[in-house]
Amino acid sequence: MSYRSFLVGAAISALALSPAHGQAVGSLGNFDCVNDTGQTAEGFEIEVDDIQVSDITREFPSNFLGQEYVQRFGIPTVAAFDETANGGAKGVRVTWAANWDPVALKWVTKWGSYVYNGLAPAGDGVKYVAKPTATQGDSCWLLGQGAAYATSGCDHFGLSFTPTAVLGKVSYHWKVPNPAAPGTLMNAPWSVTPPANPYIPYFPPAPPVPVMPVQVYVPPVKIGVAPVVHARAEAPENPEPTWGQAFWVKTYTSFSKVPVDLDRLQKNLIPLKGVKGTPVTITWAILQRMPAGGVPGKVEKDDVNDDAMGGAKLALIRRYEYYQFTGYYDPSTHEAQCAADLGVAAYPDCSVGPKNYTTADPDTGLMRKFVEKGKFLGAHMDGYNVP
Secondary structure, rough: OOOEEOOOOOEEEEEOOOOOHHHHEEEEEEEEEEEOOOOOOOOOEEEOOOOOHEEEEEEEOOOOOOOHHHOOOOOOOOEEEEEEHHOOOOEEEEEEEEEOOOOOOOOOEOOOOOOOOOOOOOOOOOOOOOOOOOOOOOOOHHHHHHHHHOOEEEEEEEEOOOOOOOOEEEEEEEEEOOOOOOOEEOOOOOOOOOOOOOOOOOOOOOEEEEEOEEEEEEOOOOOOOOOOOEEEOOOOOOOOOOOOOOOOOEEEEEEOOOOHHHHHOOOOEEEEEEEEHOOOEEEEEEEOOOOOOOOOOOEEOEEEEEEEEOOOEEEEEEEEEEEEEOOEEOOOOEEEEEEOOOOOOOOOOOOHOOEEEEEEEOOOOEEEEEEEEEEEEEEEEEEEEEO
């Protein structure tokens, strides 16, 4: 089984299924991203390997023709790159960025000073907020947050690809001022940006490829058997000799009798529990990568869902929320352990979600209070239509 994946947020992928295989058609994606750099970010960049500029059909906010002010940076630049001569990759970089004003000696975003309906301007950059408020995955822009957008500490980005685009590795970075070269931007050091968001199905026969943290796979369809959407959320790659950074992921899953589209997701019609009687399943899981090379007897901490479609289930809608894991880490392996792992009888397993509890510290034997859920890191929504 192999996957190809790409960064999205409020995404909608139409899955065209045949007796032999499945195919993603007209993939669209938008997502909110929280600035976790510790400083004001003056840009954001998505790098997609193995594609051409012509494979990209839209860059947010170009779908708001004449209203590009809905996002402080406006229309991004799209440029091909080729680093194969140095052993690197080639592909396309999409960059939303402020411009350096050499007279005022400051960064200025395209729409940072624009006043919409009397609201405070968005500002020249995305401020760092220590404790950002959770977003809906599609709301961190002017029309999504209104007056709160200027100080939210997040922003909204997105790309659409042609149906035939085959994406390679996808990476993204906040861009911050380069102290060594004033007036230029550099990639911010990687920190705890949420597990990068999903996903486009990819099907055999193809060799394994590096994957992003969430993938969707639709197994070959068999006559008389309902198609299945397989989604796997996992933490970022971990080259370290110990377990990597751990995250909580809260997943909302709902089904629809009618197809969903990107506009519906952008209008904040989120399938939360109790909304118009829509049945919603809510689950929690810890995401964490094992040390490089693996650990005997251990498996990756992932969030895996297999959803059978067909019949009244013509569309699947899923929302992911990411939070820091701030509970107990084994001091020697850095493996995250929830309350159940520590033997707290009230919580049978980690799927009950993050808890606050008091128990004996495994390291000292002294009673200690554990608070397992840290700050909100980001959210995204995704939809799958099965004709």
